[in-house]
Amino acid sequence: MAAFTVVSYNINSIRVRLDSLLAWMHKTNPDVVCLQETKVQDNDFPEQQILSAGYHVIYKGEKSRNGVAIISKHLPNDIQIGHNNWGRDNEARLISAKICNCTIVNTYIPQGQEPNSDYFQYKLDWIAHMQNYFAERFNPSDLVLWVGDFNVAPEPLDIYDPARLLGRVGYHPDEHAALQNVKAWGFLDIFRQHITEGNNYTFWDYRIKNAVDRGLGWRIDHIWGTEPIARHSVNAGIAKDLRRDLRPSDHAPIWATFNLP
Amino acid sequence: MAAFTVVSYNINSIRVRLDSLLAWMHKTNPDVVCLQETKVQDNDFPEQQILSAGYHVIYKGEKSRNGVAIISKHLPNDIQIGHNNWGRDNEARLISAKICNCTIVNTYIPQGQEPNSDYFQYKLDWIAHMQNYFAERFNPSDLVLWVGDFNVAPEPLDIYDPARLLGRVGYHPDEHAALQNVKAWGFLDIFRQHITEGNNYTFWDYRIKNAVDRGLGWRIDHIWGTEPIARHSVNAGIAKDLRRDLRPSDHAPIWATFNLP
DNA sequence: GAGAGACACG
DNA sequence: CGTGTCTCTC
Numbered sequence: 001m002a003a004f005t006v007v008s009y010n011i012n013s014i015r016v017r018l019d020s021l022l023a024w025m026h027k028t029n030p031d032v033v034c035l036q037e038t039k040v041q042d043n044d045f046p047e048q049q050i051l052s053a054g055y056h057v058i059y060k061g062e063k064s065r066n067g068v069a070i071i072s073k074h075l076p077n078d079i080q081i082g083h084n085n086w087g088r089d090n091e092a093r094l095i096s097a098k099i100c101n102c103t104i105v106n107t108y109i110p111q112g113q114e115p116n117s118d119y120f121q122y123k124l125d126w127i128a129h130m131q132n133y134f135a136e137r138f139n140p141s142d143l144v145l146w147v148g149d150f151n152v153a154p155e156p157l158d159i160y161d162p163a164r165l166l167g168r169v170g171y172h173p174d175e176h177a178a179l180q181n182v183k184a185w186g187f188l189d190i191f192r193q194h195i196t197e198g199n200n201y202t203f204w205d206y207r208i209k210n211a212v213d214r215g216l217g218w219r220i221d222h223i224w225g226t227e228p229i230a231r232h233s234v235n236a237g238i239a240k241d242l243r244r245d246l247r248p249s250d251h252a253p254i255w256a257t258f259n260l261p
Numbered sequence: 262m263a264a265f266t267v268v269s270y271n272i273n274s275i276r277v278r279l280d281s282l283l284a285w286m287h288k289t290n291p292d293v294v295c296l297q298e299t300k301v302q303d304n305d306f307p308e309q310q311i312l313s314a315g316y317h318v319i320y321k322g323e324k325s326r327n328g329v330a331i332i333s334k335h336l337p338n339d340i341q342i343g344h345n346n347w348g349r350d351n352e353a354r355l356i357s358a359k360i361c362n363c364t365i366v367n368t369y370i371p372q373g374q375e376p377n378s379d380y381f382q383y384k385l386d387w388i389a390h391m392q393n394y395f396a397e398r399f400n401p402s403d404l405v406l407w408v409g410d411f412n413v414a415p416e417p418l419d420i421y422d423p424a425r426l427l428g429r430v431g432y433h434p435d436e437h438a439a440l441q442n443v444k445a446w447g448f449l450d451i452f453r454q455h456i457t458e459g460n461n462y463t464f465w466d467y468r469i470k471n472a473v474d475r476g477l478g479w480r481i482d483h484i485w486g487t488e489p490i491a492r493h494s495v496n497a498g499i500a501k502d503l504r505r506d507l508r509p510s511d512h513a514p515i516w517a518t519f520n521l522p
Numbered sequence: 523g524a525g526a527g528a529c530a531c532g
Numbered sequence: 533c534g535t536g537t538c539t540c541t542c
Binding site: 273274301324325407466 | 536
């Protein structure tokens with residue numbers, strides 16, 4: 001089979017940035033684009049424009065916050081929205097589909113606000129619940145990709161000042177432990193299989209002047225895969241150029257290419 | 262002396278449209294631009310950008326509403342802000358200066374909301390008070406221009422459906438009478454000395470789709486002058502093209518050119 | 523800093 | 533419809 005490229009992108013309002021996204025997709029020709037923070041309720045989702053561009057699309061949104069979507073060249077099957085069987089999945093943070101024999105789970109993990117806040121505990125619970133989610137549905141020998149805005153930089157290499165920022169939301173030992181537990185179920189970090197240098201970030205705070213040029217970013221968006229899919233990955237990268245647009249999202253797309261078995 | 266061009270423009274937020282205004286001024290090279298609805302308090306007025314473009318500027322604003330300014334190639338003298346000696350001039354609606362021996366009074370007359378409202382009576386009082394303003398300060402034989410957003414279309418020719426709209430705010434007999442009283446002090450409508458055709462408007466409601474193309478406008482912005490200045494006027498017009506910008510004001514600039522005596 | 527929403531205004 | 537205000541979120 002031909003190369004199969006999967007992208008994860010926190011778009012920070014699909015209505016503001018859909019034109020820019022479609023132009024970028026036209027250039028880069030990805031197979032699957034997983035979006036977070038679409039920030040639009042389903043009635044207002046710009047479905048027609050995506051269909052006209054020749055893609056399938058599935059989505060689950062809320063008014064003004066959260067919101068996830070999967071745009072795909074190939075027909076998505078076995079669509080799942082939300083966790084089911086879990087009391088705290090009233091937010092639009094998880095959407096999943098089987099595309100070309102590979103199950104793609106796209107999540108927007110809660111940001112967490114501040115350690116010691118209720119929101120932070122919610123984030124930890126949310127991450128912990130993902131282990132149940134995968135264990136109940138899949139086997140580590142399945143072709144499963146877990147992608148999205150995880151709102152966690154897992155390693156020192158994934159953040160611009162690990163010493164100073166340790167303990168902050170997004171780079172906190174409790175988050176690292178929670179995420180490691182899910183990873184231990186059977187995931188590999190596809191990006192790090194190919195790119196081992198630092199200063200490869202997917203998020204730069206709007207409030208820090210010239211953060212991109214100054215290298216003041218975080219790698220908090222991820223593409224993780226089970227061993228059988230990771231084995232077939234051939235490349236990965238971050239489309240940093242999109243973060244330099246006139247009106248950019250605060251995130252850049254992360255992508256990985258596979259030769260699907 | 263060379264030609265002297267005076268412009269009146271309700272800019273509907275100078276912060277949003279200053280770049281567009283300066284580009285237009287660069288093309289058209291006016292001597293004086295009188296603005297209304299700058300919608301910015303004096304601390305936030307973009308003075309430096311105007312000075313850098315080679316103009317003088319005087320202004321009086323409020324937070325979020327009203328606000329008047331005069332941009333001028335030539336040094337403004339005898340600057341007056343507000344009516345003085347009148348109880349109801351706490352709003353930023355009047356600014357005046359002597360520029361090249363001609364006194365220019367730039368006003369943003371209250372919109373009036375609805376006939377029978379208190380705001381409508383305020384508008385009528387405001388207009389009536391302008392007669393005192395001129396009588397106390399000038400003589401009809403002086404070189405005086407009264408320009409601005411008058412929020413009144415004086416004649417049937419100044420509105421797209423005079424029969425239907427008669428009695429609405431902006432085209433009401435009481436407004437016509439009030440304005441006529443001030444005019445009788447000694448003003449001529451400079452624009453109408455040169456342009457006698459209809460469909461020459463300065464305002465098109467944002468809420469009416471394609472109002473400009475469909476000719477659904479009002480001529481409510483004016484350049485009036487005393488006889489000695491009117492006699493030296495050589496041309497006038499409306500810069501309708503600016504109303505077709507990507508993010509236009511709901512008004513277009515009105516201009517008049519003089520060979521000053 | 524930049525999205526969202528809601529409200530006031532013309 | 534398109535300005536402004538303010539509050540909320542990340």
